[in-house]
Amino acid sequence: MSSSISPREIRRIILEQSKRAHVGHIGCALSVADIIAALMSGPLRISAAGARDRDRLVLSKGHAALALYAGLHLTGVLTREELDSYCADGSFLGTHPERQPGKGIDFSSGSLGQGLSMACGAALAARLDGSSRRVFAVVSDAECNEGALWEAVMFAAHHRLASLTAIVDLNGQQALGYTREVMDLSPMAGRWRSFGWDVHEADGHDAPALTRLLAGLEPGDGPPHVVIARTVSGKGVSFMEGQIKWHYWPLSDAEYEQALREIGVEP
Numbered sequence: 001m002s003s004s005i006s007p008r009e010i011r012r013i014i015l016e017q018s019k020r021a022h023v024g025h026i027g028c029a030l031s032v033a034d035i036i037a038a039l040m041s042g043p044l045r046i047s048a049a050g051a052r053d054r055d056r057l058v059l060s061k062g063h064a065a066l067a068l069y070a071g072l073h074l075t076g077v078l079t080r081e082e083l084d085s086y087c088a089d090g091s092f093l094g095t096h097p098e099r100q101p102g103k104g105i106d107f108s109s110g111s112l113g114q115g116l117s118m119a120c121g122a123a124l125a126a127r128l129d130g131s132s133r134r135v136f137a138v139v140s141d142a143e144c145n146e147g148a149l150w151e152a153v154m155f156a157a158h159h160r161l162a163s164l165t166a167i168v169d170l171n172g173q174q175a176l177g178y179t180r181e182v183m184d185l186s187p188m189a190g191r192w193r194s195f196g197w198d199v200h201e202a203d204g205h206d207a208p209a210l211t212r213l214l215a216g217l218e219p220g221d222g223p224p225h226v227v228i229a230r231t232v233s234g235k236g237v238s239f240m241e242g243q244i245k246w247h248y249w250p251l252s253d254a255e256y257e258q259a260l261r262e263i264g265v266e267p
Contacts, residue, residue: 005074007037007207011236011263013070013083019256021087023095027234027246029067031171031204032138035229036071038210039136039167046077046104053133056122058107060115061140061169062096063247068105069093077104113146115139116166120156123164123224134219137166142174145183150195157196162222165214166197169204171233175247189228197226204229236263 010033018026040046045055059068069086072078078093082103085091092100096110106122109115119137126133143149156164170188172179185191193199202213210229217225233247234240237259251259257267 003041004208004211005037005040005071007034007205008236008263008265009074010037010067010070012260012265013073014066015237015251015256015259015263017066017069017083017086019251020084022250023087024246024248024250025063025066025095026249026251027240027243028061028140028169028171029064030235030237030240031231031233032061032064032067032169033070033235034205034207035138035167035169035210035231036067038207038214040071040075041207041211043134043211043214044136045134046072046075053131055133056106056119056135057104058115058119058122058135058137059097059109060119060137060143061112062108062110062115064138064169065093065095065097065110068097072104075104112140113143113148115143116149116152117155119164119166120152120159120161123156123161124159126163127161132219133163135164136214137164139166139168140174141168141170141172141179141185141188142182144168144185144188144191145179153192153195153197156224160222161224163219164224165217166224166226167214168192168226168228169231170228171204171231173233173242173244173247175244177244192226192228196223198223199226199228201228202230204231205235238262
């Protein structure tokens with residue numbers, strides 16, 4: 001896509017749809033709002049959602065699906081009616097992504113630690129297919145606790161899958177605690193670098209800078225790329241930022257109105 005996607009609009013949709021459906025996973029969706037906006041403002045080519053050479057996006061941290069749905073709606077891939085069916089009976093928009101290629105959802109996800117492996121397969125398939133398509137995978141820092149992810153890291157480096165870019169949402173928390181207490185993985189950048197990846201560190205809430213960085217990564221012959229994006233869970237809503245309970249908690253009416261005001265939207 002060539003037009004700029006607003007992170008604030010993504011956050012507005014996350015809050016509106018989570019409140020309407022009375023569903024949680026709000027903090028983790030707000031965490032990646034700027035990342036999704038950055039991808040869909042240029043680096044991720046999804047304008048023809050059914051085209052063979054379209055880029056692929058794997059939202060490995062599938063519990064942040066609302067951010068993905070918001071971005072797909074703002075790019076015109078999902079209609080308003082489809083967006084408003086989120087979590088309704090018969091909808092293909094669940095709390096975790098379910099594969100719907102014609103709608104920009106190429107991979108089912110939510111079984112954490114598996115998404116990067118799917119992205120590796122997609123990148124290798126593109127090479128074998130002679131396609132220029134790129135593959136992006138958004139993973140959580142908590143997923144880096146899992147051995148399967150590091151197997152994928154080794155696979156991608158061995159095969160020099162330069163069309164693959166992983167983005168680590170480094171918000172420092174997971175469902176039941178803070179990552180430094182559950183399993184400390186710092187220095188995160190050093191770990192990826194030691195496996196032979198091209199490593200970049202970035203402010204995960206600076207969407208314009210992220211767009212420029214992602215667009216400039218070379219997809220030709222070379223190592224795979226990873227962006228370690230420093231983020232805050234619940235970003236933009238003061239009472240959610242850095243709070244574990246907003247991994248699952250739904251919004252009350254008063255909390256919903258306050259959250260909208262804090263992101264700059266009138267309730």
